[in-house]
Amino acid sequence: MAGFMDNINKGFATLNVKTSNFMESSKIRAAITNKETEIASIMKYVGETVYLNRSGFNISMVDQQLNEIKSRYDEIESLKKQMAELEAAERNITGGAVAGGEAKVFCQQCGAPNKAGGKFCEKCGTPLVN
Numbered sequence: 001m002a003g004f005m006d007n008i009n010k011g012f013a014t015l016n017v018k019t020s021n022f023m024e025s026s027k028i029r030a031a032i033t034n035k036e037t038e039i040a041s042i043m044k045y046v047g048e049t050v051y052l053n054r055s056g057f058n059i060s061m062v063d064q065q066l067n068e069i070k071s072r073y074d075e076i077e078s079l080k081k082q083m084a085e086l087e088a089a090e091r092n093i094t095g096g097a098v099a100g101g102e103a104k105v106f107c108q109q110c111g112a113p114n115k116a117g118g119k120f121c122e123k124c125g126t127p128l129v130n
């Protein structure tokens, strides 16, 4: 019976991780979109500055803006890294790639981990959804 409760708890843990990962990755996605919008607006300013000063343009006129664009691209890079780490953590928890590298599928009836590709749960015999 302990195994059964472990599997139930594992099921809830998986759900919790999935939910918080989903919220976390939504936040990261929103932050990336935000940075991209800021980059677009700075790019527009740079373009306008180049155009308006076309007869005497000097790159130092937009130095600050170019640095701001660069730092936003760097932030986007690190946000994407965070996203990849979240996805990797979720794959670990949900059994897509468990430690040891063996893929698992969890029984929808009793929550027991089974080898991916199996037809029936080794514990309770319920057909598995792979």
Ligand SMILES: [Zn+2]
Pocket: 107, 108, 109, 110, 111, 112, 121, 122, 123, 124, 125, 126
């Ligand atoms: Zn089962």
